[in-house]
Amino acid sequence: MWLLPIIEVCALTAPGPLNSTAGSLFVVATPIGNLDDISARALKVLREAKLIAAEDTRHSLRLLQHFGITTPLAACHEHNEREEGSRFITRLLAGDDVALISDAGTPLISDPGYHLVRQARAAGINVVPVPGACALIAALSAAGLPSDRFIFEGFLPAKAVGRRARLELLKEEPRTLIFYEAPHRILECLQDMELVFGGERLALLARELTKTFETLKGLPLAQLREFVESDSNQQRGECVVLVAGWTAPESEDAVGSEAMRVLDLLLKEMPLKRAAALAAEITGVRKNVLYQVALDKQKGE
Ligand code: SAM
Numbered sequence: 001m002w003l004l005p006i007i008e009v010c011a012l013t014a015p016g017p018l019n020s021t022a023g024s025l026f027v028v029a030t031p032i033g034n035l036d037d038i039s040a041r042a043l044k045v046l047r048e049a050k051l052i053a054a055e056d057t058r059h060s061l062r063l064l065q066h067f068g069i070t071t072p073l074a075a076c077h078e079h080n081e082r083e084e085g086s087r088f089i090t091r092l093l094a095g096d097d098v099a100l101i102s103d104a105g106t107p108l109i110s111d112p113g114y115h116l117v118r119q120a121r122a123a124g125i126n127v128v129p130v131p132g133a134c135a136l137i138a139a140l141s142a143a144g145l146p147s148d149r150f151i152f153e154g155f156l157p158a159k160a161v162g163r164r165a166r167l168e169l170l171k172e173e174p175r176t177l178i179f180y181e182a183p184h185r186i187l188e189c190l191q192d193m194e195l196v197f198g199g200e201r202l203a204l205l206a207r208e209l210t211k212t213f214e215t216l217k218g219l220p221l222a223q224l225r226e227f228v229e230s231d232s233n234q235q236r237g238e239c240v241v242l243v244a245g246w247t248a249p250e251s252e253d254a255v256g257s258e259a260m261r262v263l264d265l266l267l268k269e270m271p272l273k274r275a276a277a278l279a280a281e282i283t284g285v286r287k288n289v290l291y292q293v294a295l296d297k298q299k300g301e
Contacts, residue, residue: 019124023050023097025088027117029106029132030063032238034210037133043067045130050096053088055103055112076100081115088116092125099130106134110154110180136178139206139240142216143176146245150176156189163189167196174245183236190225193243197221202244208237255293259283263290272298 026045031037046052046069053076054060060073076084088098102111120127140147153170156163156179170177181189186205193203199222207215215234217227221243228234255263262282266275272294280287 017124018126019093021095022123022125023092023095024126024128025092025117025120026097026099026128026130027107027113028099028101028130029134030060030101030104032105032133032135032138032210033208033214035063035066037210038067039130039132042130042132043069045097046071046099046101048097049099051088051091051098053098053100053116055101055107059103060101071099076112076116078112081112085116085119089119089123089125092120093123104133104135106132109134109136109152133210135180135206135209135238135240138209139204139216139242140176140178143204143206143242144218145176145202145204145242147176149174149245150178152178155180155182158185160188160192164192164196167192171196172246174247176245177243179241179243181239181241183239186235186239186241187225187228189241190221190228193241194221194225197243197246199223199225201246204242205234206240206242207234209240211237213237249292255285255289256283259285259290260293263294267294267297 026049028042028045029039030042046064046067049071052060052064052071052073054073055075055077057073057075064071064073074087076088092098100107100113100116102108102113105111107113108117117127136152140150151173153166156166179189190203190205193201199220201221202218203221203224204216204218205224205228207213207217213233217224217234219227259279263275263279266278269275270278273291276291276294277287279285279290283290
């Protein structure tokens with residue numbers, strides 16, 4: 001127990017030099033539904049480790065039994081991780097390899113493990129990722145939303161006031177937004193997203209990934225909210241919500257001078273809607289963009 005405060009202090013500084021006699025801490029991803037998603041390397045590491053630190057030992061026991069793995073398990077969850085971390089560190093320092101797993105997917109991703117990994121690195125222990133399933137990455141890989149830059153926001157606050165305040169902060173975020181959400185809050189969450197981001201913003205609900213009732217539904221927020229509202233099955237199971245990043249409204253500058261000249265000429269001769277439609281046909285610029293520019297112009301005059 002005396003080890004813990006020292007490790008906590010060390011953790012505030014840079015990781016210590018690697019301890020060559022210590023074992024390694026393997027951070028092992030497990031499936032998020034489909035057991036076939038476990039990697040051959042994950043199975044080997046889990047089989048060969050001296051101890052497996054698991055978020056819920058009873059839950060993980062079923063996974064290990066399925067694969068015939070008999071490595072002993074010890075609990076490492078959000079309530080004991082800080083205090084019990086020293087137990088795992090002691091084993092690691094004694095030369096034993098330890099594998100860290102969570103109930104599903106990649107440990108530390110909205111799951112316990114951060115304090116243990118931090119303590120291990122501060123103690124100079126080799127920390128090795130064994131990658132695999134992760135719900136946010138699986139959802140993003142199939143969403144068809146820009147994936148070159150994205151932000152993961154984890155779970156939104158459970159209460160509406162906090163949730164809306166967080167969404168307000170993200171309103172003009174240009175990167176694709178990714179959220180985890182509990183099924184009993186998915187409808188409220190989509191309602192608030194529609195309220196804050198607007199019903200037109202494209203979003204995707206990725207539900208029950210890798211499982212029998214896997215559903216990926218991409219729609220503008222208003223329609224996605226309607227889809228979930230009208231079918232209670234969509235309010236069950238595990239889900240990830242992705243929302244397209246904010247794009248600045250197209251301005252006169254983006255339309256180009258030639259299209260503006262055509263639009264200006266037509267606006268002198270006919271109503272706004274007709275002028276925008278005709279200008280779109282002549283210039284190839286999208287009709288709703290020209291319509292918006294014409295409206296803005298009118299308001300400014
Ligand atoms: N560590 C996990 C990972 O790597 O994705 C996430 C754990 S977090 C406690 C659980 C949340 O992840 C769920 O509430 C859900 O938002 C998301 N999730 C996990 N499995 C999922 C699945 N099969 N389909 C959709 N979302 C899933």
